[in-house]
Amino acid sequence: MTMKRTIGMGCALLGAIGLTSAADAAEQITFVSQGGAYQQAQTVAILDPSAKKLGITINQDSIPDAWPAIKTQVGSGKPIWDVVDTPTGNCLRGGEQGLIEKLDFSKIPNGAAMPEAYRSPYSVSYEFYSSVLSYSLKTFPKEAPNSWADFWDVKKFPGRRALRNHPFATLEAALMADGVAPDKLYPLDVDRAFKKLEEIKPHITVWWTSGAQSAQLLNDGEVDMEMAWNGRVSAVAKEGAKVAFTYNQGILQSTSLCILKGAPNLATAVKFLNEAVDPVHQANLPLHIDYGPGNPNAFETGVIKPERAAQLPSEPANAAKQALMSYAWWSSPAGEAAEKRWASFMQK
Amino acid sequence: MTTSVPDPSQKHQRREHGLMLALVSPALLVILALIVLPVGWLAWQSIYHDGFTLENYRRVFTEDVYWRSFALTFEISLAVTVIALLLGYPVAYLANSVPKGWSILILSLVVLPFWTSVLVRAYAWLALLQRSGVINQFLRYLDVISEPLALVHNTFGTVVATVHILLPFMVLPLYAAMQKIPNDLMQAGASLGASPSLTFFRVFLPLSLPGVLAGCTMVFVLCLGFYITPELLGGGRTVMVSMLVSRNVELYNQFGAASAVAVVLLLGVLVIFFIVSRFISLDRVLGQK
Numbered sequence: 001m002t003m004k005r006t007i008g009m010g011c012a013l014l015g016a017i018g019l020t021s022a023a024d025a026a027e028q029i030t031f032v033s034q035g036g037a038y039q040q041a042q043t044v045a046i047l048d049p050s051a052k053k054l055g056i057t058i059n060q061d062s063i064p065d066a067w068p069a070i071k072t073q074v075g076s077g078k079p080i081w082d083v084v085d086t087p088t089g090n091c092l093r094g095g096e097q098g099l100i101e102k103l104d105f106s107k108i109p110n111g112a113a114m115p116e117a118y119r120s121p122y123s124v125s126y127e128f129y130s131s132v133l134s135y136s137l138k139t140f141p142k143e144a145p146n147s148w149a150d151f152w153d154v155k156k157f158p159g160r161r162a163l164r165n166h167p168f169a170t171l172e173a174a175l176m177a178d179g180v181a182p183d184k185l186y187p188l189d190v191d192r193a194f195k196k197l198e199e200i201k202p203h204i205t206v207w208w209t210s211g212a213q214s215a216q217l218l219n220d221g222e223v224d225m226e227m228a229w230n231g232r233v234s235a236v237a238k239e240g241a242k243v244a245f246t247y248n249q250g251i252l253q254s255t256s257l258c259i260l261k262g263a264p265n266l267a268t269a270v271k272f273l274n275e276a277v278d279p280v281h282q283a284n285l286p287l288h289i290d291y292g293p294g295n296p297n298a299f300e301t302g303v304i305k306p307e308r309a310a311q312l313p314s315e316p317a318n319a320a321k322q323a324l325m326s327y328a329w330w331s332s333p334a335g336e337a338a339e340k341r342w343a344s345f346m347q348k
Numbered sequence: 349m350t351t352s353v354p355d356p357s358q359k360h361q362r363r364e365h366g367l368m369l370a371l372v373s374p375a376l377l378v379i380l381a382l383i384v385l386p387v388g389w390l391a392w393q394s395i396y397h398d399g400f401t402l403e404n405y406r407r408v409f410t411e412d413v414y415w416r417s418f419a420l421t422f423e424i425s426l427a428v429t430v431i432a433l434l435l436g437y438p439v440a441y442l443a444n445s446v447p448k449g450w451s452i453l454i455l456s457l458v459v460l461p462f463w464t465s466v467l468v469r470a471y472a473w474l475a476l477l478q479r480s481g482v483i484n485q486f487l488r489y490l491d492v493i494s495e496p497l498a499l500v501h502n503t504f505g506t507v508v509a510t511v512h513i514l515l516p517f518m519v520l521p522l523y524a525a526m527q528k529i530p531n532d533l534m535q536a537g538a539s540l541g542a543s544p545s546l547t548f549f550r551v552f553l554p555l556s557l558p559g560v561l562a563g564c565t566m567v568f569v570l571c572l573g574f575y576i577t578p579e580l581l582g583g584g585r586t587v588m589v590s591m592l593v594s595r596n597v598e599l600y601n602q603f604g605a606a607s608a609v610a611v612v613l614l615l616g617v618l619v620i621f622f623i624v625s626r627f628i629s630l631d632r633v634l635g636q637k
Binding site for chain 1: 411412413416417474478479480498501579580583584585587592595597598599601
């Protein structure tokens with residue numbers, strides 16, 4: 001999600017070779033996330049408490065992009081990983097391609113209690129982040145851009161701009177800039193989105209590829225406004241940079257938990273999956289990192305203080321201002337075609 | 349001469365060859381296991397996916413995304429090579445003409461950046477070239493410019509940083525070639541009444557050409573596969589072939605789609621090596637002799 005994907009490729013292969021510890025009789029699973037501060041936060045909030053409560057051992061591995069590893073591991077017929085935390089789209093297309101186990105929600109009561117939009121036959125939402133409009137407070141001390149239409153309005157808000165070098169969330173932003181309501185985006189009108197993007201393209205200074213790069217651009221004043229992930233912007237702001245962002249018209253994205261087809265510890269993996277989306281564990285996550293709980297019931301637990309909740313992307317009032325990304329659409333043929341079209345758009 | 353007499357020197361040579369083979373075999377095995385086999389496996393994937401298929405190559409040769417990337421990669425590599433030659437030749441010439449102590453100093457300065465990772469150097473260039481970077485601030489301080497120049501997040505920034513990284517690969521072969529030019533020839537030229545510039549252009553330059561070709565080939569070929577520098581400094585618009593390789597893994601979820609691009613690039617490199625080898629021996633390009 002936030003790191004370079006290509007490094008992950010190598011790690012995936014190494015991981016597949018390196019982690020060959022056989023499953024013991026004692027209950028254990030191998031859980032995989034994306035590493036860094038994010039995995040650290042989960043360990044404290046979710047993984048350690050879950051392991052303790054269930055009496056199991058949770059072996060951890062991490063990889064920036066799990067998808068190639070999922071393919072290789074399941075393809076080899078002997079996967080090593082059990083549960084993966086990965087962008088929801090990977091769980092969906094993995095499910096369609098027979099790489100991910102179908103979930104029996106009668107064994108996952110915590111997941112069954114979540115609203116349907118937060119789960120699929122193959123996955124449950126684990127955490128939320130948002131692609132938001134962020135800006136420099138130095139350039140815009142008073143009237144700041146507050147919508148994608150403002151971002152596209154180079155006369156009213158002159159300044160240097162950056163977008164992510166990826167169609168996810170960028171096409172959604174273009175359509176919202178063109179007047180489509182956040183809840184009426186899907187199926188995306190791809191032609192319309194690219195047409196709108198052509199409009200802003202000459203004004204985009206940088207098309208960023210990694211989260212770290214987007215943070216650096218904002219921090220160093222290389223750009224005056226950009227689309228970035230909320231956690232990256234707030235981290236830069238915490239370090240003292242004069243930057244801010246709005247949740248208005250943000251694109252709410254999630255990672256989900258799913259289980260590899262033929263996982264070595266399937267039964268334990270299902271137990272863990274249920275425990276990991278327990279509302280209290282989930283409520284603990286945002287106490288350690290700027291991401292929202294995947295289970296909206298976490299906001300009912302009272303663990304998250306109202307002032308903290310107001311900062312989180314999936315807090316109901318914030319969520320209401322945003323568009324919820326449809327991973328089902330992005331993993332459909334139309335979504336995949338749009339993804340392929342991106343490359344030729346960038347080069348023209 | 350009869351063959352029955354054993355030639356001790358030949359026997360000695362054979363033993364030496366055997367020893368050499370034994371010494372390099374671990375390295376050869378590592379190369380076989382870590383390079384030849386995986387590359388072969390990837391190349392195989394590009395034509396075989398649930399049956400033989402040329403789909404991956406059809407895509408590479410028909411979609412203009414690929415052509416644009418290949419064209420841009422060749423343009424950038426050519427620009428980098430020419431600039432590296434123009435910058436590197438005087439440095440190598442200087443290192444060749446000064447006393448030994450000084451030439452060691454010059455060459456170590458050339459090689460010094462090798463000890464810093466490519467990633468760090470790319471970020472260093474970012475700090476120098478960006479809008480709020482050292483160069484723009486200095487120029488604004490001098491009132492040379494009123495608006496910061498766009499020095500990075502484009503092809504320009506990519507070329508600058510790539511030249512910096514590849515410069516040693518130009519200077520070292522040049523220096524090696526220049527070392528082999530006997531000084532007597534220059535003196536002979538001078539004693540026959542030629543001016544220093546005439547001696548340079550008629551004697552020194554032609555004799556250094558193998559080094560030029562070797563350096564240019566090294567730089568050009570290495571530049572074709574650059575990834576991190578254009579990724580970080582290209583602003584997203586400078587899409588070089590190596591970036592297509594990584595993008596294709598994500599986009600098509602198959603190694604074959606990516607390795608087809610890599611195979612085409614590899615073949616391109618081999619063709620270049622073949623053409624160069626018609627002019628000079630490859631040993632020379634690869635830094636031998």
